[in-house]
């Protein structure tokens with residue numbers, strides 16, 4: 016696969032992470048350094064080290080989140096404790112955060128955890144933010160997360176896309192029978208992005224990339240398949256969520272897996288609604304799928320995460 020790496024302004028640094036922790040984007044300015052997204056909670060010590068190195072002795076003035084999934088906000092509490100800085104979140108996320116709604120935040124519901132934090136500022140779609148001495152326009156990007164924002168810098172054509180647009184796809188979306196809004200919103204968001212004069216995308220996962228049109232075309236193809244068959248979306252979501260859990264745990268005991276799947280809301284609810292399998296059958300299918308996609312292998316009665324670069 017050929018990659019052309021975008022040339023980015025000196026005030027902007029992308030710290031590329033993996034699929035457990037979302038990338039961090041550091042926007043430096045004499046007016047204050049801003050960090051966008053903070054990784055998964057279990058990675059917080061490494062996040063602190065990476066951010067400290069990127070700051071090169073300077074301090075952090077603000078944490079910003081594109082959306083509130085656990086792999087984007089997990090370092091908020093630790094970073095705020097370290098730098099004493101405000102945390103700014105999208106307006107559409109404030110209710111779920113204020114109530115610490117474990118389902119809406121996809122925490123307990125998908126077997127994930129986070130460190131609770133208090134946001135201190137609210138970001139609004141349609142407003143401009145001067146991070147890194149650039150002019151970022153916040154745009155609503157609902158779908159994968161209904162409260163998500165993306166940030167667009169028109170003069171350079173840069174898009175900070177969170178999980179709304181990756182080089183190969185987008186963050187998993189709730190099937191219509193679980194939440195009727197999400198898939199429709201995903202289409203609207205992709206159509207909105209297709210109208211922007213984007214030159215380079217700084218995604219929540221994976222390396223920054225150019226050729227946004229090709230990425231959007233892949234997203235529309237995937238979206239159409241999901242629109243035609245929501246069980247495809249359900250299967251995709253469960254694969255993604257279990258892959259994430261395995262990346263966090265590194266290994267899971269195979270004989271415990273059916274119990275685990277029965278305990279965690281998203282697997283139980285999706286299985287009842289879309290498949291109607293036994294927990295064992297769901298476990299067998301998921302193990303096969305994860306092995307097939309190369310993210311896991313079986314070893315001595317355990318399912319073991321295979322390190323890749325995503």
Ligand SMILES: [Zn+2]
Pocket residue numbers: 082084159160178186
């Ligand atoms: Zn996400």
